[in-house]
Amino acid sequence: xxxxxAHRRARERGPSRLLYAPVRxxxxxxxxxxxxxxxxxxxxxxxxxxxxxxxNHKSFWDSFFIGAATRRHLRFMGKSxxxxxxxxxxxxxxxxxxxxxxxxxxxxxxxxxxxLDQGGLLSLFPEGTRVREPDSLxxx
Numbered sequence: 080x081x082x083x084x085a086h087r088r089a090r091e092r093g094p095s096r097l098l099y100a101p102v103r104x105x106x107x108x109x110x111x112x113x114x115x116x117x118x119x120x121x122x123x124x125x126x127x128x129x130x131x132x133x134x135n136h137k138s139f140w141d142s143f144f145i146g147a148a149t150r151r152h153l154r155f156m157g158k159s160x161x162x163x164x165x166x167x168x169x170x171x172x173x174x175x176x177x178x179x180x181x182x183x184x185x186x187x188x189x190x191x192x193x194x195l196d197q198g199g200l201l202s203l204f205p206e207g208t209r210v211r212e213p214d215s216l217x218x219x
């Protein structure tokens with residue numbers, strides 16, 4: 080799937096409801112059993128309307144934990160490398176879209192704007208990569 084195709088689908092169709100709900104339910108159950116996940120603060124997420132969530136990015140699991148924290152369909156901006164091969168169509172059907180890091184990516188900004196214009200909930204990691212130091216944020 081090309082970046083253009085991913086952006087077109089993200090803008091026009093959004094996440095697949097048939098895929099998103101069971102995948103989310105599976106991850107929530109797994110996290111509750113394996114990690115003993117407990118969610119607090121979810122009441123601060125708006126129940127409707129456009130919003131942007133910009134968490135720190137410390138581990139591979141961050142996106143999954145954030146997705147588990149809200150019942151709304153959460154749309155992720157992810158590095159374009161994640162969309163290569165078989166993962167691309169799956170991620171797009173789950174509501175994600177690519178961003179080319181290290182350069183100006185007008186397509187990613189247009190897609191983010193379209194999601195928000197549609198009242199969507201968008202999550203992106205402003206640091207652009209995982210930062211594992213416990214007390215610091217990465218360079219944006």
